Amino acid sequence: MRIRANATRQELTRLKNRIRMAQRGHRLLKDKRDQLMREFLSIVHESRKLRQELEERLNAAYKSFSLARAVLSPSILEEALMVPGGAEEIAVSYRHIMNVVVPEMEIVGREDGEEADHGAKDDRGGDRSDAGRLPNYGLATTSSDLDDAIAKFQGILPLLVRLSYIERTIHLLADEIESTRRRVNALEHVLIPELEQAVKSVEMRLEEIERGNISRLMKIKEIVRAH
Amino acid sequence: MPKVAVLGQRDAVLGFKASGAVAFPADNPNEAREHLRAILQGDYAILLVTEEMAEILEKDLEPLYDMPKPVVTILPDARKPRGVGMELLRKRVERAVGADILFKGEE
Numbered sequence: 001m002r003i004r005a006n007a008t009r010q011e012l013t014r015l016k017n018r019i020r021m022a023q024r025g026h027r028l029l030k031d032k033r034d035q036l037m038r039e040f041l042s043i044v045h046e047s048r049k050l051r052q053e054l055e056e057r058l059n060a061a062y063k064s065f066s067l068a069r070a071v072l073s074p075s076i077l078e079e080a081l082m083v084p085g086g087a088e089e090i091a092v093s094y095r096h097i098m099n100v101v102v103p104e105m106e107i108v109g110r111e112d113g114e115e116a117d118h119g120a121k122d123d124r125g126g127d128r129s130d131a132g133r134l135p136n137y138g139l140a141t142t143s144s145d146l147d148d149a150i151a152k153f154q155g156i157l158p159l160l161v162r163l164s165y166i167e168r169t170i171h172l173l174a175d176e177i178e179s180t181r182r183r184v185n186a187l188e189h190v191l192i193p194e195l196e197q198a199v200k201s202v203e204m205r206l207e208e209i210e211r212g213n214i215s216r217l218m219k220i221k222e223i224v225r226a227h
Numbered sequence: 228m229p230k231v232a233v234l235g236q237r238d239a240v241l242g243f244k245a246s247g248a249v250a251f252p253a254d255n256p257n258e259a260r261e262h263l264r265a266i267l268q269g270d271y272a273i274l275l276v277t278e279e280m281a282e283i284l285e286k287d288l289e290p291l292y293d294m295p296k297p298v299v300t301i302l303p304d305a306r307k308p309r310g311v312g313m314e315l316l317r318k319r320v321e322r323a324v325g326a327d328i329l330f331k332g333e334e
Contacts, residue, residue: 034282044320052314055303065242081241088247089228090272103298105272107247108228114264153246161231164273165302167316171292174323181325 003198007205019195019219024086026187033180036098047166054163056157064149071143080142088157102169104227105161230295232266234259239274251325256283263287270296271297278303278311 048189069077091108094101233243235305237252251266253259259280268275274297281288281301292297301312 040323044266044316047316048313051316052302058303062239063240077241078334081245086301087230089230089247092229092272103295105298123281147241152246153242156244157248160265160275160300164298165273167296167300167312170316171319174319175324182321 003027003194005198005202007202007209008207010207011095012202015195015199018168019192019199022187022192022195026184026192029180029184029187032098033184036173036177039097040170041178043166043173047163048165049172050159050163054156054159057152057159060150061152061156064145064152066148068143068145071145076142077146077149080146090161097173098176100172102172103165105165107158107161149191155179229270229272229296231273231275232269233275233302234262234266235275235280235302239277239279243275253280255276259284260287266297267291272288273297275302276300281311 003015004017069221072080088107090146091106093104093106144216232251233240233248234251235254235293237254239326240248240250240252241273251262257302263284274291276288276299286300289323291297301315303310303312310319
């Protein structure tokens with residue numbers, strides 16, 4: 001679509017101002033895009049590393065778990081795991097990256113007030129609150145493979161929480177980068193060239209009018225001199 | 228406080244149950260959809276879905292990727308990882324950057 005403009009000096013100044021504005025916006029958006037890209041790439045690499053680590057550890061955990069399943073009878077296993085152990089609770093906070101609101105999550109503890117137990121455990125085993133949670137099933141009927149598997153799964157959960165919010169961040173940043181990129185391109189390849197085209201045509205029209213004016217004046221002068 | 232939900236086949240989610248997630252074992256797609264509805268109504272910050280389940284529920288999970296909560300994350304499968312989660316990541320990167328920068332150094 002071409003920009004229609006009247007061939008006046010006022011219009012010309014306005015168009016030139018618009019070009020300046022568009023160029024400023026273009027520069028700013030380009031900087032924003034570049035910065036977003038930098039953030040994006042570092043996060044993508046992090047998430048990729050995290051996912052690979054997760055896949056390895058998850059495989060190990062599943063292996064231990066199937067070992068436990070092979071040793072224990074299904075009913076005992078089911079019974080051991082059916083005991084509600086209380087679910088981990090997650091605290092969600094938000095952070096801004098270049099005006100994009102991204103979530104951050106953290107495991108804050110279990111819902112059944114196990115928090116109080118941690119202190120009691122510490123005097124005996126030191127800082128083992130992550131993987132050393134006491135199992136909430138009977139030790140007599142289950143094998144150590146199950147303890148092993150569950151400890152592994154427990155170690156994985158924080159990783160999963162981290163991966164989850166990082167992947168969400170990637171998604172949000174990807175959307176933002178896409179729209180910023182579109183805006184940069186629209187300014188660079190559509191709006192600015194069109195404005196420049198309009199300025200050129202207005203300038204040409206003005207020159208044309210100017211020339212017309214001069215030739216008219218010359219003509220008039222000739223007529224006046226002939227008298 | 229929000230929690231973590233795990234949706235998948237029975238044998239895949241049991242381990243997570245013990246580790247502090249809320250397990251939703253599903254043996255068929257209908258059961259899974261029902262669980263999904265329950266999860267959406269509950270207070271869950273993260274929804275972990277096994278690869279196999281994510282393929283079955285592809286259409287149902289689609290609208291969740293743009294919702295603030297829960298954050299859907301696809302778990303690699305126990306038996307044969309197919310890289311569904313990675314694939315999703317790759318697509319997003321490609322859309323944002325306009326090129327596949329994530330895996331270009333590998334093949």
